[in-house]
Structure formats: structure tokens, C-alpha cells
Amino acid sequence: MKRVFVCDIEKDTEVKDYFLVDRKGIYSSRNNTRYASVRLKDRTGAIEARIWDRVEELSALFERNDIVYVESRAKVYQDQLQLNVASIRKEARDLTYEEIREFHPEAASGVEKLIADFFRITDEIKNEHLRRLFVEMRKRKDILDKFFLIPASLGVHHVSLGGLLEHSVSVAEIALRAVPFLGGDLDIVLAGSLLHDVGKVEEIGLNGGSFAYSDRGRLLGHISLGVMLIEELASAVEGFPDYLADVLKHIVVSHHGEAEWGSPKKPMCIEALVVHYIDNLDAKVMGVKEHMSQNMESEKWTQFHRLYESRFYKIPER
Amino acid sequence: MKRVFVCDIEKDTEVKDYFLVDRKGIYSSRNNTRYASVRLKDRTGAIEARIWDRVEELSALFERNDIVYVESRAKVYQDQLQLNVASIRKEARDLTYEEIREFHPEAASGVEKLIADFFRITDEIKNEHLRRLFVEMRKRKDILDKFFLIPASLGVHHVSLGGLLEHSVSVAEIALRAVPFLGGDLDIVLAGSLLHDVGKVEEIGLNGGSFAYSDRGRLLGHISLGVMLIEELASAVEGFPDYLADVLKHIVVSHHGEAEWGSPKKPMCIEALVVHYIDNLDAKVMGVKEHMSQNMESEKWTQFHRLYESRFYKIPER
Amino acid sequence: MKRVFVCDIEKDTEVKDYFLVDRKGIYSSRNNTRYASVRLKDRTGAIEARIWDRVEELSALFERNDIVYVESRAKVYQDQLQLNVASIRKEARDLTYEEIREFHPEAASGVEKLIADFFRITDEIKNEHLRRLFVEMRKRKDILDKFFLIPASLGVHHVSLGGLLEHSVSVAEIALRAVPFLGGDLDIVLAGSLLHDVGKVEEIGLNGGSFAYSDRGRLLGHISLGVMLIEELASAVEGFPDYLADVLKHIVVSHHGEAEWGSPKKPMCIEALVVHYIDNLDAKVMGVKEHMSQNMESEKWTQFHRLYESRFYKIPER
Amino acid sequence: MKRVFVCDIEKDTEVKDYFLVDRKGIYSSRNNTRYASVRLKDRTGAIEARIWDRVEELSALFERNDIVYVESRAKVYQDQLQLNVASIRKEARDLTYEEIREFHPEAASGVEKLIADFFRITDEIKNEHLRRLFVEMRKRKDILDKFFLIPASLGVHHVSLGGLLEHSVSVAEIALRAVPFLGGDLDIVLAGSLLHDVGKVEEIGLNGGSFAYSDRGRLLGHISLGVMLIEELASAVEGFPDYLADVLKHIVVSHHGEAEWGSPKKPMCIEALVVHYIDNLDAKVMGVKEHMSQNMESEKWTQFHRLYESRFYKIPER
């Protein structure tokens, strides 16, 4: 879809391409000229764009989070690249998840590698029923495409594109190494690790070119949605044992650990306990790392984190 | 299945019939004779039975909660009727829910009347999709038979046979009268009232001749099980609107009101709020009435109720 | 007191009347002229008023929430009616509750109808002692006038004039219909429904022309104040039974349900349970409806509600 | 009422006197003789009594917590004094609080001294209104007699006769010395200290010869009852300032400190804070001392205290 990425824009060139609108506002310059300032984004970064002509008219054509097609010229202003917009319009068509990838930065290790990791881990599973469950999942392009691309949350942890996959794979990788010390059925733990958050593919949807909670996501939550998805997948596998479907669903239902954290049932088997604690560990550590990467107050201390109710400390490197 | 009910047993008659074992123990009499004391139950009451011959042998043939076939003779001992057991054996066959009815007392207004109430209320529903949802439910004899007969809980409130139906109907009856004062879509409130606890048909099962939590009931809880049942019913109705299915499921998901009481989502629409509060009202009041009927410590005060963390006060009648 | 209401003001007419000051500020116009902008309110709406002469002097004569007498002329400015103020002064006299009615919008069904409902419900009460308690209340004009006019809360639910009455009547109407299904003494439930919040007549007072918590309201709360009011009323009724006064006070004391919600005692009798749950139901549903009427973020979702800690969903109409 | 106290009973004497029944049971001796064992109590101690004749008949004449008149003879059995009961009957008349004193041990420093302390502290109060409030209280023999004799609680702290007075005086004594360091109006703090628990005179009543919660105590709690008592006393004092009555009631309402501990309002003025914390301090320390005096598990550690959720440690004396 895109041809020029933000990171490749050079000064004094024409830029005609699609971007995601990150922010939009109308201001007056010193000499009282009105202009629109628009922050445009793609997966490689963000750039300031300015509309100087037909300001009201053009600005009315798009909103924050829309994908827009821009015709512009790159200029340098106060040492920074800026797009001088000649025309801009909202992309009317709904984007596919593949196309969305071009507009959001992705998880550090890269979605392709994470997908490979995902399949490598499913290959570790020996239980025939569970293997066929993942075969079934593979057929469900509607699930898989979102599962591989959406973030794990909107603002708490693993917020980048592919974040849900990154988190699911990471939980499975740690579980794979911890189970020998802890006990529990490794196949079930791996399947549970990869699927504990699968309901997020219905909880999180697209709003224009960005991610947002869907209506059903807000009404039902990813736990109930995940249970229904596993019900769908398991009943598509002939002879999938009831007890096994129940245990997988139980891992989903209980993975928040306590009722007050949103789990109607506490983890009641070793496998569910393992997934719950490693989920917590991975999510919290990643959330703190993301907070550290953006909100240091001094060299050693972050700002206060509202949700985690704490500051965090970066051990000084020596 | 049964021919003679506890309430009809007369002294010095032969009693050959099926009963539910409520309690079992082996004791020594004053003159050191060993005997088994068995409390037998059916829907009309309970009676003491004694085994004096082949005590160990016969006692080993059944357990608490089993349905047994007894051959005995009714005698009077210390002014009380007692069965003198000649032979006793466990009924090997699994009972149907219809047969189970003969062994448990039922809800005060009677299951037949409650079923009639249930259908009368579903007839009040105008929304065509919801009407067809209940038509679909009616086809599902596996759901309906249990829905009409199981208790609403094992020990807290509405514990009699038909208790779930009694509670569901009662919530709907009150909602029917409250909605004009509160607002909200009456059809959705009625459907939600009748179905909010439907997951209990999978949460509660049979253990011998008594009710007990099923494995999947313990692992998933009636909230998740209810969501899946509604998914099943709604997807069997052609053209059932997604938003409507989501709202019904949301009522199920949120009917406990708060995460710490087991609801992963709080009630978010008027209809869910109405069901939640009336559910609470009906369950709590019935629970307290059942506690009052069995656990008065004095004329005015009940014993302390563990779960509700209070004593309760019966206003003296004048 | 008033002659012209906001909704009746016509352009190019003289307006000389009383209003409530909703907001007050001093600004500079484009050409650097200082003016005061005052938002004036009565029960039919609000209008912008401007003071262009003696700005500081006139502005100093009144504060937010004062009742002011204004002499002005209605003009149209940018398509909106505006009052051009020639003189303005604070009303020195304390207003009666009757007069206050002219300045605040009232509950949807109207205070007169609600008063009629109130008396109709008290007429349903058969218990002679309780009937005479309401006769006694009727004599207490100091209580009744406030009871009929104050809002049920300052900002959470039933915030309009007559809101307390609206809420009390609504709880009683629902209780009247629910008691046949739940049990409990109907007379006590009705009296308790109508009086559970009676302490608010001392908790909420007037601050200028608006409602505000009184000192004793903040120090003692409407639960303790309500208990004392019922003590007063009951001891004025000859032969009022002690147990009945205690039960009514208990309904007041326990109507918040749990210690952490401000009730020193949990509801301990059926009647108190019924009032508590229906109070909760009516207050929460009305609070959410008021939030929906003012704070929709999109067509379907409200903004986050701080106190209820949730967004709310308006089912789309079809 | 009594002539012989437990501590004065001598062997081989006749004992004909009133006692409180502390425990009652029927047993069989080694040689199969049935007898009743009754534990009899007065303020000086407890003694074992045995009924050997007409066991069932005599035992049926009284219950635990009754005051009984006993005709018996003191014997020594296995090195312990025991009463051999010839006749026993329940005292039909309700006892006065004065008479009750003979059957319960009283607070360590003695009720007479505590009463003197109480009046000495009220004499420290300079505020004329508050002085007259206590004059009014002095006229109310119905309040004062109970206030001077009931325990502060049934089982948690200050459980002896005069315990409420002991606690109230102790809070006032500490407050008297702490206010110079803390600030606040000393007169109000003293009055609040002495009256914070005054509602207990209605919360706790007599059940036979022992103390028990009254119906209204259970339904309303001592906080609401205390507020009404202060309302009564203050309105009996001509010209008692409203604000002062409100502050006293606020001290009562808030003295448990937090909603979850039963206070509908937190302490909001210095005076209420001082009473709350010193109340807590005195009650908890006394509760722990009473626990230590009766429940040491070893030389240094008490058993686990259910309510306080801890063991306690007695510093070894050196």
C-alpha cells in the first residue's frame, strides 16, 4: 500500500502516500495566518505536516486515527523535516490487517520471527488432539491474521503491532523451560500459554487505522470471548476430549488468577497455575520495561506508574 | 418409579420401594448388638431405617446419596415409625431427571405452576428474535429438563427441586413490574432474567440420586457455561442480531455485578443493571427466608449465617 | 417571585426579574473592552448575560449561586439571545423552598404528580401506627417542604428538584409490586421505602439559591439524621410500638447494605433487605440514565463514570 | 441479696444463697448413677455443684445464665470444695443492676473508684453547656446505673462489670494528658471521651443474670443509639448550642474511624480524631491484656486471637 516510509523521506522531494493521522489541530501563526498541523505516522516514525491552503475545507475531510492519502512536498523548517500538504483525503476503504502493518511499529523481534517461533512451539506439542486444534486454528485466517498482528493491550503492556503474539510466545517459551522444574502436562501448558489471551482477537478491533476495543470486547471481555473461541476450535476437531476442552477453557477463565482481577475462577490445576503466574510475570516485566523506555524522571527512576502504583528503578550500569 | 412415599407409610406394613440415602452409620446398641442406621428420603420426607442382620455385608452395598431399593417392614419404636430392613441394594441404573423428582422436595409453588409461569412470561416477549430463541430452547430437551428441575444452588438459596426455575421466574416477574418505573428494553430484561443463570444446567449435575457440582461446573462456572449456551441457542436462530446476542451474553457475564463476586464485567447497560439488582434481591431474600425456616436461635433471631455474615431478625407478628 | 422565565424571553424586550447565578467571569473583548459574562438560570433554562458598564462595581455585588435581581434588555448576538445588563443586585432575603422551585428544573414527572403519588402510597398502608406516623410527618411542614423539593443527591443520581421525592416514590412503587413475590410486611416496606432517605432533609441545605451539604450533614450524614427524625416522628405518635420504631430506624441505618458503604448495620430483616436492594437498583439505574443523558462519548458509549468506575452502553434502537 | 460468697464458703457448712448458673450438664458416674453438674458463679469466683436426687426434675427448673436460689451443703471431693444440692429454683424476679453486681467480677480498680474518677473528670470541664449536659445525665438514673455497671463489650475488651465505665474513664484520662501536646478543645475531648460509647447502655441488656445484646442493640448498634441519647440529653439542656451537639454526635458517629469498622463518617475534627485514636489504643491494649491473662500458650506467647488475627508476646520479666 505504501511506497515511501517516514524514515526515508528526503527534503525537497514530492511525497504522495498513505499515512495514519496521529494528531490534528488548527492554529494561527505569528502573522495571524491560520494553518492545520497534522502529525502523520507510519511504522517507521512520525512527521509533522502543515496545511496552509483551504485549511478548514481540507481539515474537515479526516479525523484522528484515519488513514489518509497525502500529496505534499517535504521541506526543512527549523532544522526539521515537514510536509507541506497540497491535498489530503481519507481512505474510504477498510484496511486489511496486512495493510495496517505498514502504519504501526512492530514488536522488537519482528512479527515474522515471532510467527516462526509460534509454529515451532506448536510443533513441540505431542498430544494429537491439541496438535489438531492448532491445525484447525491455522485454517481460521480470520483469527490468525488478527492474532499475529494486534497488540496485547492498548496502553499497558506489549502495545506494539504483534504484541499479542510476542506475549503469547514469550509465556510459552518460559513455560517450556519451567515445566521440567514444576511439573504439569507440558502439552497443555504450551497450548494454554499460546491461547490464554486468544479472546483478544475479538476484544480488540480497528477504529480507522488504529486499534480500539470493540463493542463486544467491552461488553464481554477477552476471557469470555476466548472461551467461546476455544469452544469453536475444539468442536471442529473430531473426537476432541471434553475434559481437555474444559481444561483449556479453564486456563483461559482463570488466567487472571483472582476474581477481583477479572477471573471468575481461580487456577485449579497445575497447568493453569503455571500459565497464570508466567502470564503475570511476562506482562508485568514488559509493562515496566515499556514504562522505563518512555517515562524516566531521572537517570535512575521512572515517573510514578498509575496502574502499577509505583515508581521503578533502573539499576545503574557499571 | 416409586409407589409408596414416606408420608404415606403406615405401621406394620411391608415397604418395598426406592429411596435416597441421606445418611448412613453403624452403631452398637445398649446390649452391644451392632446395627446400621440409615436415613432414607423421598420428596415427601425422611424416615429412619435399621439393618440388624448381615450389617456389614448389606451396608457395604450402598453409599450416601445413592438411590436404593429396600425391602422392609414399618414398625413403631419410641413413638416413631422406623423401617426394619430385610434387604437393600443400590439402584445401578442412572436416573432421569423426571425420576429424580420423586426423591427431592420441590419449590413451594410447585414445578408445574412454575413451568406455566415460565411460558407465560416468554409469551410476553414481543421481539421476534428473542421469541425464536426461546422456541429454540424449547427444542433442547437436554437443557430444558434440567432447567426445570435443578435447584438454583447447593446450599445458599433456592435449594429445592425446581429452585432454579423458581428463581428465574421470580426475577422475571419482579422485572416485569419494575421496568415501567426504571426504563430499559422490557423484552431484553425478561429474556435476561430468565436466562441469567442458565449455565447452571451444566454447572450442577447428578451424583447418585443427589445434586452436585460437575467437573466443568467447578472449572468454568455457570457464567462462562451460560455464555456458551446462549451462543449455541442464538446461532441456531437464523438472523439473530449480533448486538442482541452480545447484550444477552453481557447480562450473563455481568449478573454478579462486580469482579470480586465473579463477574468479569460490571453491568454496563440499563437492562443488565436491572437483572443484576433484582437477581441479588431475589436470591438474598430467598436465602434469608430459607435460613429463617431452618436456623432460628430464638423466637426472633436466627443463628449467624456464615456466608451472609449476619444474624437475621424475624419481625414478631402481632 | 418570577414573572419572566428564560424559555419565554423574546428579543428586544426588557427583562426585569430574578435569576440564579450559575457562573460569573470577567473578560476582555477583541477591542480590549472589559466585560462581565454571567450565566443566569431558572427552572426553564439558562441564558448568557453581559455587563458592559461599571463592570467591576456591579460584579462585586453578587457571587455564584446567588439569586440576583436583574434589569436588562434581551438582544440577539451571533444568533443567540443575550441579556444586556443595566443593573444587577443580590437578593438579600433568604428564599423559601417554594421560591427556590422557580430556579431549578424539576424531576421529569413533575413535583405535583410525585406528591400525589406519595400520598396515594401512604394511603396503601394499613398499619394504624404507621398511618399515624405519616399524619405526624404531614404536620411537620419544616420536614415536608424540603422532602418534596430537594434533590436526592448533589451530582450522583436524581439531582433535579424533587429528586428525593421522585426516588422515594419510585422505590416504594417497585417495592409495592415486588413484595408479593418476596414476602415481608408490605406496610413496613412501604414506610421504609418512603423514609429511608428522610435524613437528607437535614443533610442538604441551601447555599444562596442552590443546594449544598449542611455542616451537620457533613458531620453526621443522612443515616444518623434520619434515625433521629424517625425517633422524633415516632415519639409524637402515642402508643407507637418500640419494635416498630426500631425496625424503621434499622431500615434507615442499614439501607446502604454494608459497613464499607456507610451502613453501621447490614439489613437484618426481609423488609430492610427489600428496601436496600430496590434503593440500590433505582438509584444506580437513574444515575446511569442521567449520565447517559449528558455524557455520551459516541452513539453507543458514555464516557467513563468516575464513581461507578465504568463506561455504559446504550443499546442501539432498531 | 447474697449472704455467702463463693470465696467464703467453708467445708461442711450449709450454703443457702443465690448464684448465677454458668454451665449445666447431666452425666453418669462410674457406677452408672446419673447426676447434674452445675457450675455456680458470683462476683468472687465459681464453684462446682452436684444434684444427685430428682436429677431430671430439678435440672428442668433453670437454664444457663439464670439466677438460682440453692440449698446445699459444701463438701470436699478430690481436694476441691463442691456443693451437694438439696433444692434449687430459678429466681423469678428481674434483678436490678445493683443486684447484678453481686454475681459478676468487677473491673480491677473497682466500680466505686471509677465512679469517683468519672465525676472528677466531669469537674475538669469548664464549658458551661457541657457541664449542664452531665448534670442532665446525672438525673437520668436509667442511663447512669447501666453506664456504671455494664461491660464495654461481650467478649472483646473490658468484659468485666464496670468495664464500660473503666474504658470511658481511661480514654478520658489519657486524652486529658495528650491534648496539651496535640491541641483541640479539651472540654469537648473530655465529654466525647466519656460519652463516645454511651449508646452501649441500650445496646447491651440483661438476659437472666447475664449480659447480652438487646434487640435494638443488634438492629441499630451503639453508634446510632448513642447519637439519639446525646440528642435527648442535649435537648434537655436549655440553650445547648446546635454546633456543640453536632460535634458531640459526630464524635460518637465517627469514633470507629472508618466506614468499614462501622462509622458512617470518618473523624473530621481534631477532637474526634483524638477520641478515635485513644479509644482504639485503650480498647486494643486492654483486649490484648485480657487475652494474655487467659490464653497463654507458652510462657511468652498467647494463643492466636481470632479477632485481632495475631498471637501476642509477653516480654519476659528480668
Place this chain on the structure above:
Amino acid sequence: MKRVFVCDIEKDTEVKDYFLVDRKGIYSSRNNTRYASVRLKDRTGAIEARIWDRVEELSALFERNDIVYVESRAKVYQDQLQLNVASIRKEARDLTYEEIREFHPEAASGVEKLIADFFRITDEIKNEHLRRLFVEMRKRKDILDKFFLIPASLGVHHVSLGGLLEHSVSVAEIALRAVPFLGGDLDIVLAGSLLHDVGKVEEIGLNGGSFAYSDRGRLLGHISLGVMLIEELASAVEGFPDYLADVLKHIVVSHHGEAEWGSPKKPMCIEALVVHYIDNLDAKVMGVKEHMSQNMESEKWTQFHRLYESRFYKIPER
């Protein structure tokens, strides 16, 4: 270090002295001249200073909370004294705690008097081991200097210089008078009162010329730090009994009372209970008084206090 204090500055004099920077900002005057506005502080008050020349250059030389040396002239501007800054530079040297005193207002009764109080109270202690513990503390100038000068908290209570000492002494003074009524070992209570917060000398440090939490303070908290300090002091006293060191540390560990308030152990002996409750009392009352002195919303009511979650009421003086 200082020669001229803010309270002594006179108009039209030269002011060359050290101050603490309380606030710093760069603004434009009406006629578009840029200037720096700096709020300078010492223990006697604060004064506005202005930099009109070399604004950017001079402003870059110091930050908020730095101690600066200023050469300036005092002028009157709009009826207020102001310093016209000719030169300003950050003091490079770290200040001693003695020097810091010149820049912060101190506790009301004065640090010297509080130190005298502290030693007078330690003289009340009879236990030889505890006496020698305080002798040891007296040798530790590193501890003592901070203990005598730092505030008890940064923003909640006792925030002035010497606040920790003021609080520790006040707890001990109240305890000294309360123990005779409560019981407990007076020597241990006094030592515990004076040392319960001793860990704050490591929790709070200097940041420029102001107080701030140290890294180890944030990581370990004053409870753990206090335990280690007492370990240090006690092991420096020959023959200090283990049990006594454990009890002192227990007082430190438990003085917040409950796990959720940061105490890993609840108070388990009378002495720890006494310190805990009096600590709470003194800290809360002082915190409320400080809030009252700065945040009254009206004559009688303070603004809402975030941490204490309440408004507070000042009893009107008559």
C-alpha cells in the same frame, strides 16, 4: 553561612547572600522584555527576585532546590519587596545539616527546645541497656545530626525542619503519660517512641538544598532501614540482651500496624501497640492541623484531603 535573612531585608539596600531556589521561570513583560522570576527562600520566608540582564546565561547556572549566592539590590515594586539580581551562582559545595537549617522554617517549638526534650526523656529511662543504647546513638553524629533536623515526612505531616524530632518527642511525651493507664514497660515504650522512625535518617536525604527521598529510602523504606540502624546501635552496646534488641526492632517493624500500611508484622506486645497507636494519633492530628493551616475552603471547612480522603472541620471559636 547567611548574614541577611529574608525577614530583615530592607528596601534600597544591597543584598549579597545565600538563598534556596524555590521556583524559577522565564517570562516576557508587557513591553516584550524577557526576564527570569526566581522565588528565593530561607528559614524566615520567601522573596521574589528578578533577573533582567543576561537572562538565559544566568538562569542556566542553577535549578530549583539549589542553594545560590546572589548579589542584588532590594527594590519595592507594586508595594512588594523584590530583589534586582546582578549576579547569581550555584553553591558548589555540599551543605552540612547545620547549614541547611538556615534555609528551612523549623518546627514550632524550635529545634533547640526539642533536643532538650529528647535528652530529658532519655534521662527518664531506667533500664541500663537502653540508657547505653542512647549513649551510643549520641556518639553517632552522622545519625544524630540528621535525626535532629530532617522533617518527619515530605508533605504529609511534620514537614518542617526538626519535624522528625518533634514527632518522636511528642509520641514519647504522650506515651510517658499514657503508660500508667495502659501498662507495659515504660522504658521500652519510651525508647520505641523515640526510635520508631529512626530509619528516616537514611530514607530522607538532601537534594541540593532541599529534602528528598534517597535511592535506598525508596528501595528499602524507613522500616527496614530502622531495623538495621538499631541492629548497629545495639551491637555496639556490650551485653545488650537479644530479646530487648528484638523487641525494639519489632516496634520499628510493626509501628504502621497492619501489613497493608507497610508493616510486615502487626504489633504483638503491649509496648508495640502503645507506640503504634500514639504514632498514628500524633501523625494524623499534626497532618490535619497542617492541612487546616494551609487549605481552608471556608471558615469552617478545609478542602478535601487526598490522602486522608476527607474534608476537615474547624470548630468555630466562641
Place this chain on the structure above:
Amino acid sequence: MKRVFVCDIEKDTEVKDYFLVDRKGIYSSRNNTRYASVRLKDRTGAIEARIWDRVEELSALFERNDIVYVESRAKVYQDQLQLNVASIRKEARDLTYEEIREFHPEAASGVEKLIADFFRITDEIKNEHLRRLFVEMRKRKDILDKFFLIPASLGVHHVSLGGLLEHSVSVAEIALRAVPFLGGDLDIVLAGSLLHDVGKVEEIGLNGGSFAYSDRGRLLGHISLGVMLIEELASAVEGFPDYLADVLKHIVVSHHGEAEWGSPKKPMCIEALVVHYIDNLDAKVMGVKEHMSQNMESEKWTQFHRLYESRFYKIPER
């Protein structure tokens, strides 16, 4: 110390050896002969012993949890080996931890292997300061002996001999494999994993031949005790960096995760988060496995676990 272990006792042999008293009671046989029944234990199992002669005299010589020396003869009674005790006496000497090993079953993988694991993991640490900290710990035989032998808790998880070591090693093993996926300083995580519970060596002591909480353990808890132990060890290492000692202590202080679970500080750095979550994971899973091994109610479900507030489900093996 021991020569014959329970598992090796053969019938009709003399048994003269040391055992731990697990239970002791005096009973009457059918023919009214009094005897003492004593359950004796060592690390290989338990055996019933009977005292038939001088019952009172011999029984008075020892208590539960004592180590006793027994002279006896092994007999078979009702198909079970039993010791016929001729003489029995309490071992007066305090046992060393080495000797204690003979009387308690040890962790599944064996203490020797766990010690080897411990040293292998410390060898993985590259940081010179941390390496020397463990060298220092190795010199402290008083710490190390207990660290290698005590259980991790008395009754919750890892209750066998060597349980603390087993748990510490297990946390470190999992952390070693998880850190590559999570980030954080591996050396610090490993040291923190091995030392997070080190304070238990002072929290848990010996009571006779069994483990029990020490006085200082109850008063201070293993968190405070651990901080002091690390302080001791770190200050014995020359040049040990302050920041590193603080981080290690922070891991100890915060490893329970939340104030309400006993941690005065939440984990504030990646390393502390990793230790906290893996500690939780390992302790909880092991606790559930131990519960499963002893408390199955049916084939699939355990009994209710008081502390964990749940039943647990054993996935059926297929």
C-alpha cells in the same frame, strides 16, 4: 547418631535407637489394661510403639517433638510391626542440624544433589562482588547448615527437610532460563533468587527434634531478618558496592510483592519483579502438589485448601 532406621526394622529383633516422638497418648485396652501409644518417626517413616509397664512413669519422661532413646523389641500385631518398649528417655543434648537430618524425610531430589545445584548456580554468577558474597556465606557455617536443611515453611509449601534449599534452587533454575526472555541483570536475579528467603534461617528454629518459629522469627519475620543477614554478609565483602547491597536487600524486602502480603515495598526493578513472580509460581505450584499428594477427596479433586481458598483438580491421566 542412628543405627537402625524405621524402614529397616525387622520383626522379632531388638531395637535400641533414637527416634522423634510424633504423637503420644495413654489408652485402655479392651481388658482395661492401661498402655501408652507412641508414634515414633525418623527420616524413613513412622512406627507404632507401645509401653505396657510403668506407663505413667515412662510417659512422663518425654513430650511430643522430643528425640528419645528407646530400648524395645519389634513385634507383629494385627499384621503391623510394633515396638514393645522396655525403656525410653529423652535425649538431653541439643542436636546439631546434621543429626536432625536423620529424623525428617528430605526433599525429593535429595539434599546432597540440591547443595550441588546450589553451588553450580553460584558458579554461574560472573559479578565479582556477588561471587565474593557467596564465598562469605560459605564461611558462615551457622547460616549455611540451616539454609541447607530447614524446610521452606511449616505447613504451606516445601515442608520437607531441605525444602528451603529446594525452593531457592528451583527459583534460581527457572529464573536462569526466563531472564533471556525477560531481561534484567542475570547475576543479580540469581543471587536474589538464592537469597530471597535467607532470613528463614533465623525465622525457623528447632523445638526439641522438630522445626518451629523462633521468637525473633515471629517478632520480625524473615524479610527483616533477611535484610540484616545480607547487610552482615555484604559488609564482610570489601568494596561491596552500596547500590548492589541495596538492590539485594530490596529483592528481599519486596519479594512478597504487595504490602498486604507482607512486603513493605513493591518490587521496583526488573530483577525484583522476576524473583517475586517466580517465587510465587514455585511456592504455589509446590504447595498445590503437596496438597494433592495428601488431600485428594476423589480421584480428580482435592479437599478445599484453607489458605489458597480453593479445591484443586488433578487432570486425569490417559
